[in-house]
Amino acid sequence: MIDEQALLLVLPILLLQLALMIFALVDLIKNPNPNGPKWMWAAIIVLLNIIGPILYFIIGRRNY
């Protein structure tokens, strides 16, 4: 089902998702005071792709 062309097309999306997840995780590790338990945010970031990191950046960072 997955041919090479499809893989090449979808690869950039996967890389971007991965980048987003890594940014969020790095920030979470460095964050001394996230809005909620750290393990919960780690699970959200890893399990919900795209939406998880966005949720963390908007709600979890407590930057306001």
Add this chain to the structure above:
Amino acid sequence: MKQLSTLLLKEWRENVRNYKVFWIPVVFILLGVTEPLSNYYLPQILDAAGGLPDGAVIEFPEPEPEQLLVAVMGQFQTIGMLVLVLAYMGSIAGERRNGTATLLYARPLSFTSYFLSKWMMASLIAMISIWTGFLAGYYYTAVLFSAVPFGDFLLFAITYSLWILLVVTMILFASAAMPSAGLTAALALTVLIIAQLVDGLLGSRWIWSPLKLPNYAAAFLDIGPDGGAFVGAVLLAIICIFGLAAFGIWFSKRNRSKAKV
């Protein structure tokens, strides 16, 4: 001038350290790429999701590339705008609460530079986001379907950029005027979404309304918008941007006493 550049540097550092420079463009690129890809793989997606009886044949009309770009814009109009509002709702209202404001307001601060530095940085990031998002969408559409003439695409993206500038100005104005980040988001979203709804339902005569800029942008991919109406809407949008910015500066000055010490 010196103050503006210092404040700009502060804004830039803040946006790098809270990763906004990275994650907002990534979200827009993902939005831009998903639309053409999911259209291209629609038959396979339906197939994999199941639920169709064996032997069912559905003919999919080949979507026009212009339609796909307009669909990308539709994503930006909902999810994209929500992301921008939520990302920048705290830029002034939040600073009053988290203590940055007390550090800043204790100095002889020019509120014009203060507001402008925030406006410039938020606009810069919003512009980078929508342009990379649109270019990614354009590229994928061209590879998977066929290319839209690049000139039309440029006019489309430039017109939409003006609309996004208006949105960013609205967000910062709300952030200056409102006491908290939550109320900022409420005000900005209400104005942007409800006004667009009302404009779409009742405003067929208000051809100069800046709220029609996204429609005019989409029209550039087709036959092009009506010249007079388009120029009117652009001029009115620019006036709105200046007006909102002026009120934003005034409000950020007036509300400085609301800073939490």
